[in-house]
Amino acid sequence: MATAEVTHEAHDDHGHHEDEGFFKKYLWSVDHKVIAVQYLVTGMAMAVIGGFFAYVFRMQLAFPGEAVPGFGIVSPAEYNALVTNHGTIMIFWVAMPVLIAAFGNFLIPLMVGCDDMVFPKINRLSYQIFLLSAIVLISSFFVEGGGFGGAWTAYPPLSAVSEYNLTPLGATLWVVAVALEFVAFLLGGINFITTAMNSRAPGMRLYDIPMAVWMIVVASILFMASVGPLIAGAIMLIFDQTLNTGFFDPAKGGDPVLWQHLFWFFGHPEVYVVLLPALGFVAEIITTFSRKPLFAYRTVLYTVFGTGILSFTVWAHHQFISGIDPRMAHIFTITTLLISVPIAEMMFVYIATLYKGSITLNTPMLWALAFIGEFLIGGVTGIFLGASGPDVFYHDTYFVLAHFHYTFFPIAIIGSFCGLTYWWPKMTGKMMNETLGKIHFWGTVIPFNVIFLPLFVLGQLGQHRRIYSYEGFGELMREDVWLGMGMQDMRVLATMALVVMLAFQVVFFVNVFITLRKKEKDAGPNPYNANSLEWLAPSPPGHGNFAELPTVYRGPYEYSHPDRKAKGTDFWPQWEKE
Amino acid sequence: MSPPRSTADLRVIDDPRPLPAVPSAVLGTLVFILTEIMMFAGMISAFQITRASAVLGWPPPGQPRLPADETLINTIALLLSGVALFWAGRRFERDRREARAPLLLAFALGAFFVVFQGVEWVALLRDGLSMTSSQHGAFFYLIVGTHGIHVIGALCVMAMVVQRHQQGRLASSTFQAMRVFWYFVVGVWPLLYTLVYL
Ligand code: HEM
Ligand SMILES: [Cu+2]
Numbered sequence: 001m002a003t004a005e006v007t008h009e010a011h012d013d014h015g016h017h018e019d020e021g022f023f024k025k026y027l028w029s030v031d032h033k034v035i036a037v038q039y040l041v042t043g044m045a046m047a048v049i050g051g052f053f054a055y056v057f058r059m060q061l062a063f064p065g066e067a068v069p070g071f072g073i074v075s076p077a078e079y080n081a082l083v084t085n086h087g088t089i090m091i092f093w094v095a096m097p098v099l100i101a102a103f104g105n106f107l108i109p110l111m112v113g114c115d116d117m118v119f120p121k122i123n124r125l126s127y128q129i130f131l132l133s134a135i136v137l138i139s140s141f142f143v144e145g146g147g148f149g150g151a152w153t154a155y156p157p158l159s160a161v162s163e164y165n166l167t168p169l170g171a172t173l174w175v176v177a178v179a180l181e182f183v184a185f186l187l188g189g190i191n192f193i194t195t196a197m198n199s200r201a202p203g204m205r206l207y208d209i210p211m212a213v214w215m216i217v218v219a220s221i222l223f224m225a226s227v228g229p230l231i232a233g234a235i236m237l238i239f240d241q242t243l244n245t246g247f248f249d250p251a252k253g254g255d256p257v258l259w260q261h262l263f264w265f266f267g268h269p270e271v272y273v274v275l276l277p278a279l280g281f282v283a284e285i286i287t288t289f290s291r292k293p294l295f296a297y298r299t300v301l302y303t304v305f306g307t308g309i310l311s312f313t314v315w316a317h318h319q320f321i322s323g324i325d326p327r328m329a330h331i332f333t334i335t336t337l338l339i340s341v342p343i344a345e346m347m348f349v350y351i352a353t354l355y356k357g358s359i360t361l362n363t364p365m366l367w368a369l370a371f372i373g374e375f376l377i378g379g380v381t382g383i384f385l386g387a388s389g390p391d392v393f394y395h396d397t398y399f400v401l402a403h404f405h406y407t408f409f410p411i412a413i414i415g416s417f418c419g420l421t422y423w424w425p426k427m428t429g430k431m432m433n434e435t436l437g438k439i440h441f442w443g444t445v446i447p448f449n450v451i452f453l454p455l456f457v458l459g460q461l462g463q464h465r466r467i468y469s470y471e472g473f474g475e476l477m478r479e480d481v482w483l484g485m486g487m488q489d490m491r492v493l494a495t496m497a498l499v500v501m502l503a504f505q506v507v508f509f510v511n512v513f514i515t516l517r518k519k520e521k522d523a524g525p526n527p528y529n530a531n532s533l534e535w536l537a538p539s540p541p542g543h544g545n546f547a548e549l550p551t552v553y554r555g556p557y558e559y560s561h562p563d564r565k566a567k568g569t570d571f572w573p574q575w576e577k578e
Numbered sequence: 579m580s581p582p583r584s585t586a587d588l589r590v591i592d593d594p595r596p597l598p599a600v601p602s603a604v605l606g607t608l609v610f611i612l613t614e615i616m617m618f619a620g621m622i623s624a625f626q627i628t629r630a631s632a633v634l635g636w637p638p639p640g641q642p643r644l645p646a647d648e649t650l651i652n653t654i655a656l657l658l659s660g661v662a663l664f665w666a667g668r669r670f671e672r673d674r675r676e677a678r679a680p681l682l683l684a685f686a687l688g689a690f691f692v693v694f695q696g697v698e699w700v701a702l703l704r705d706g707l708s709m710t711s712s713q714h715g716a717f718f719y720l721i722v723g724t725h726g727i728h729v730i731g732a733l734c735v736m737a738m739v740v741q742r743h744q745q746g747r748l749a750s751s752t753f754q755a756m757r758v759f760w761y762f763v764v765g766v767w768p769l770l771y772t773l774v775y776l
Binding site for chain 1: 598600601602605606609610612613614615616617618619620621623624627628631632633638709710712713716717720724
């Protein structure tokens, strides 16, 4: 029986590894872990901005016309810009950079057992372009006319014609920022896919790749395949804005619905682009903390690919009232209902993984369980929207808004906290405070439901999205509609819950601060007795990640294996030979 | 009570770091090309939809016709450039030094394509076809221009390859990745030519 000798391949394109100054080390680094932290910190800073925007426009909805503490009176144009950029930021500058770029960068080389990405310099360029895109977006809020207010979906002619949107500069900067961000993720995605395929540790077969890595890889493939048409659309939109072309202008023979197709052809796969990484983190966490193998690993993998393919066939469910042929609407109804099947399957798989496990309810596990519960609500309400009949009523109401917040919040916020709390010891070498972690968890998840459950009801009652103030609409100001509350009371309730939720985020930052100040590194390489390769590396991993590049002998989810139980342990790391 | 399908069976690992089936540079390029294909697909479908719904016919009355015949020459030049590069690749694998002539030929034909197109654009602009003159003009410059930028970008990479080759430090995988990208740029052109010019 021959065994592998681990070879230390010198990757000559990895740059020089000496200790360099702050600039070289933190801003010009090609190390995947440093780039991960750059993405993480930038993404979290953008989350603070996006959260502040939500606070301001929610205050306006609860107390229309009154000065918002910390902002002042909100004008209608400002309201539109805040809503538009809240959505844009949360999807493109928080969910994408944190879930895919930060965790993808940190985890992929560690989990497949290599020392860095295959293209480290492209990786560095990716972050630099991303940072530039964030700066362009932020600067768009301060130009003449203010930030773009035509919704994150940027439908023309509103987005294309400055006489309509009144933000000639803001609108263009917005599109440019989004386009730059896409370039950044293209470069990142090339690295993720290539590294996971070509740099795996000896012995690691395709079915030994941890789910978190697979999910990020599939998400990257989906992104790369879906973003092309939107890049084309973005170029056309910029031309319409700046060169006076008429690609989307009916007066010049163009077609505004064309943009909707280009946008949603990307837009729907994009929801799976952000969903999959979060699903991957949850898979790692629930197996580790229920000490059970992932139920039906291969089926999950095939399902993920199947979902990815299906996700290219449902986009027009966003356009049921855009004048599409009702027969087309039927087809897209069917594909949309179909795609909820694999998503539901994935939820059942996770529940089956938990079944009869010996469960540890620590902070990462709480986040993972919350993900499953909350996302279920989002997925189930999607089915109502996917049926073209009910959607004619629901479209652009708060029901849609509540639906996608019950999907995006679990993905972007709960999913990020899943990953952060679970891999924090690996990133820093220090354990976080569990009590603070749990306070933060409950202080986030309970208010989240208090914000968005009333919004389902408001949507049912016909409340439209993207409206500055409901005071002028008598039928949207009715009293005593739900649990004794009037419609305005429910708006106030949702806003108050948001303020509470934002306040509880302070607990998280306190926890981070306390942990970072701790002197001793108390985590050790493998604090959870987990199996995958990142737990072999020291915490935090040094340059080159592993003292000796590992060899893989089995899959990542061999928990509670009978052979090992006989020897007195319930885990079997991928890197251990016997 | 063993799990239904175990990945725990003992395995024999005799190849420490097997060479990847597709070199990383090539794989990365292929992934990038996937996005490129989808981008051109987006542009082409937008073009087809707009063209199909043009009430005044296509190309619109009063707008200059595209020089389809001259461009056929240019198309052939670009295709020949792809052939020359393929030839360069074959020679490179046999004896690295021999690749120089076909490599330079590929570059020259590619550069010819760009210059030819530049001349053509100047004439068309003079005849009154611009991005704002009609949807016809807008899509022409959008699609053909996007492709032209790709050709120019790929030529820059090719110039780098030529230089490295001369200095004797051209990595085989870099050359291969460059070739794959050039085949894409060349391969997509006949499709664009047929759809836009004919
Ligand atoms: C992966 C998790 C999901 C995410 C992140 C997500 C996200 C979104 C977002 C952002 C929107 C609103 C877009 C806008 O107009 O601004 C939306 C609408 C919609 N979603 Fe989802 N969704 C998810 C899952 C689902 C599922 C599983 C279904 C159906 C089975 C579904 C069906 C719909 C439909 C039909 C609409 C359009 C409603 C309308 O605008 O009238 N979604 N979703
Ligand atoms: Cu959708």
